[in-house]
Structures are given as structure tokens and as C-alpha cells.
Amino acid sequence: MSETTDPTTVHATIDVDAPQQRAFEVFTRDFGAFKPATHNLLAVPIAETLVERRVGGHIIDRGTDGSECHWARVLVYDPHDRFVFSWDISPAWQVETDPSRTSEVEVTFTAVTEDRTRVELTHRHLDRHGDGWTGVRDGVSTGEGWPLYLGRYADLITARASTTG
Amino acid sequence: MNTYAIDGWAALGDPTRRSIFARLAVAPSAVGELADRLPVSRPAVSQHLKVLKTAGLVTDERAGARRIYHVDQTGLSRLRTELDSYWQDTLAAYKRVVEQPDRGPQHPEHRHPPPGDSP
Numbered sequence: 001m002s003e004t005t006d007p008t009t010v011h012a013t014i015d016v017d018a019p020q021q022r023a024f025e026v027f028t029r030d031f032g033a034f035k036p037a038t039h040n041l042l043a044v045p046i047a048e049t050l051v052e053r054r055v056g057g058h059i060i061d062r063g064t065d066g067s068e069c070h071w072a073r074v075l076v077y078d079p080h081d082r083f084v085f086s087w088d089i090s091p092a093w094q095v096e097t098d099p100s101r102t103s104e105v106e107v108t109f110t111a112v113t114e115d116r117t118r119v120e121l122t123h124r125h126l127d128r129h130g131d132g133w134t135g136v137r138d139g140v141s142t143g144e145g146w147p148l149y150l151g152r153y154a155d156l157i158t159a160r161a162s163t164t165g
Numbered sequence: 166m167n168t169y170a171i172d173g174w175a176a177l178g179d180p181t182r183r184s185i186f187a188r189l190a191v192a193p194s195a196v197g198e199l200a201d202r203l204p205v206s207r208p209a210v211s212q213h214l215k216v217l218k219t220a221g222l223v224t225d226e227r228a229g230a231r232r233i234y235h236v237d238q239t240g241l242s243r244l245r246t247e248l249d250s251y252w253q254d255t256l257a258a259y260k261r262v263v264e265q266p267d268r269g270p271q272h273p274e275h276r277h278p279p280p281g282d283s284p
Contacts, residue, residue: 010245012253012255016259022263026262033262034255034258034259036255119259123248123252126248
């Protein structure tokens with residue numbers, strides 16, 4: 001699996017014992033059932049994750065207190081072949097509201113046999129988050145950029161420390 | 166998985182280090198410049214920079230007699246590593262779900278696999 005590695009792209013592939021149609025359905029419908037709970041952008045536990053299965057829809061985490069986090073936009077919804085969504089999450093695991101600073105995730109479904117499907121995931125344009133990592137000059141001077149950003153880092157550390165002590 | 170002796174998260178847990186890091190995000194600086202603008206002594210700034218450097222958050226380079234610190238551009242590669250394991254985990258979990266018999270729409274309360282056949 002070692003082709004030329006593009007530093008701005010992450011690939012992951014898995015073969016599953018399920019027909020292509022089911023593979024697509026489960027991925028898009030039950031995303032919340034397998035998405036790691038370790039990266040929660042809400043302040044409270046996630047009650048459910050909804051995928052609005054249409055172009056222009058969102059992927060939404062809903063917290064136990066009713067709060068919501070729209071962290072992805074559905075860019076392509078092509079049953080049962082292809083699903084593409086934006087990754088509106090900054091390197092600090094906060095929601096990124098500027099679409100020009102978001103990356104995208106493409107998931108394709110290819111039948112290997114009738115009952116086996118190859119799922120290939122490509123998370124690309126990671127460099128677009130680069131501004132979030134090194135820039136934000138204006139934000140710093142207004143107090144809404146790095147200081148706030150880093151303050152949240154700290155909050156998360158505290159939260160982590162108290163849960164993993 | 167973390168190749169740094171100090172986790173970047175932990176390194177930024179200190180408020181002084183955060184402000185040093187925030188200043189370096191605006192402009193690369195030497196130790197003296199940072200010390201002039203912060204209520205911290207020069208040796209203390211050096212010490213904080215050392216921690217930030219060990220955590221992989223800042224790097225330095227020599228410019229004549231001075232050493233200039235700036236935010237480490239390898240943030241991208243660390244983001245990549247993190248997302249790489251995120252998606253590996255996600256697909257592995259997805260495989261477990263999709264290979265189960267269909268149980269209809271997700272039940273978010275299910276944190277454990279469903280019980281086996283009861284007698």
C-alpha cells in the first residue's frame with residue numbers, strides 16, 4: 001500500500017463482508033454507531049449522530065443536553081457508490097466555520113464479490129487547515145484567535161485529566 | 166504513537182507557555198524579545214521554549230548570534246498521523262457494525278454489543 005505518499009492526504013481501506021448496498025447504507029445511516037467517541041466536540045456526551053443524507057445536508061452530533069455540533073457538510077451523496085463530506089474540524093478539534101479552511105473526506109464503495117465490499121476512504125486537502133495552525137494573525141490581536149483557541153486546548157486537557165486520572 | 170516526549174496538549178496547559186506560543190504564531194522571535202513583552206524572566210522563557218520544543222510545537226534556528234523560535238510547521242504531519250489513526254479506528258469499528266445482522270437504525274444508547282441468544 002505504499003504508493004507515493006501525499007503529505008496532505010490520508011488513506012484508509014477496509015474490506016467488509018457485506019453487499020455493496022448494505023455497506024453504503026450502514027456507513028451513511030449508522031455513522032454515529034462506529035465513529036470514535038474519543039473526539040467529541042461538544043461539552044457533553046453525544047446522544048446521537050445524524051447524517052442528513054443529501055447533498056447540502058450536515059453531519060450533526062447532538063449532545064445529551066440538546067446542544068448540536070454541525071461538523072461536516074455532505075458534498076456528494078451517490079448511493080451506493082460514493083459519499084463525500086467536508087471536514088469542518090480544525091487541527092485543535094474545534095468546528096471550523098471558514099469553508100476555505102476545511103478538508104474533505106471521500107468514501108467509495110466497490111463490490112469485490114456479491115457479499116464483499118471494499119471501502120476506501122480518502123481524507124484530502126489537509127493543507128487547507130494549515131492556516132488554522134500557523135496563521136490567525138488577526139485573531140490573535142482581537143483576542144478571538146489563538147488565545148481563545150489555546151484556552152480551549154487547556155480546558156480539554158483539564159477535562160481529560162479529570163476523566164483519565 | 167506519540168513520538169514526542171511531552172504531549173503538545175500538556176505543554177499548552179501552562180498559561181505562560183500558551184502566551185509564548187501565541188506570540189510565536191504571530192511572529193518568530195528570539196528569547197529576549199519574548200521576555201521583553203511578557204512578565205517572565207529570560208531564563209524562564211528559555212525554559213518554557215525548551216518544553217514547547219520538546220513537545221514539537223516550536224522549532225528554532227540560528228540567525229547570527231541569536232536563536233529565532235517559530236511555530237513548528239510540522240503541525241500538518243501530526244494532524245495527518247492523528248487522522249490516520251482516527252480513520253483506521255473508525256473503519257475497524259464500521260466493519261464490526263456492518264458485518265452484524267441488520268438491526269435497523271442505530272440505537273445510540275447501545276454501548277455494548279447486543280446480548281447473545283437467551284435460552
